[in-house]
Amino acid sequence: MDYGKYKFITQKRDKEAKKKQKAAEIKGMELSLRIEEHDMRYKANQVAKFLQNGDKVRVIIKGVRGRMANFAHFGIDNMNKFYEMLQDYCVIDQKPLLSGSVITMILAPKNAK
Numbered sequence: 001m002d003y004g005k006y007k008f009i010t011q012k013r014d015k016e017a018k019k020k021q022k023a024a025e026i027k028g029m030e031l032s033l034r035i036e037e038h039d040m041r042y043k044a045n046q047v048a049k050f051l052q053n054g055d056k057v058r059v060i061i062k063g064v065r066g067r068m069a070n071f072a073h074f075g076i077d078n079m080n081k082f083y084e085m086l087q088d089y090c091v092i093d094q095k096p097l098l099s100g101s102v103i104t105m106i107l108a109p110k111n112a113k
Contacts, residue, residue: 027050027055029059031078033078047107057090061078062102065101092108
């Protein structure tokens, strides 16, 4: 077999393999430090749709500054409640983490392969 034919076959095989792959996107959802129960449930339903499509979701709470920085634990509690609403669909990829004035958490689909 000559080199040209070998190169063509490997390119074709790589193209087929690439066609079958699905790149997981990271979607985003922003919560508030003082979010109401209904709003949180609505956003949880939206995130559940993202997770069912196989995407990861980054949940963030922005604006934890000034006096609110003293109550950042409320934001982490909100993140944990949010995860409890979505337990059937996801696992925590990155636990809620306060860095600067932003609390972030990353959720991955449960059936991720």
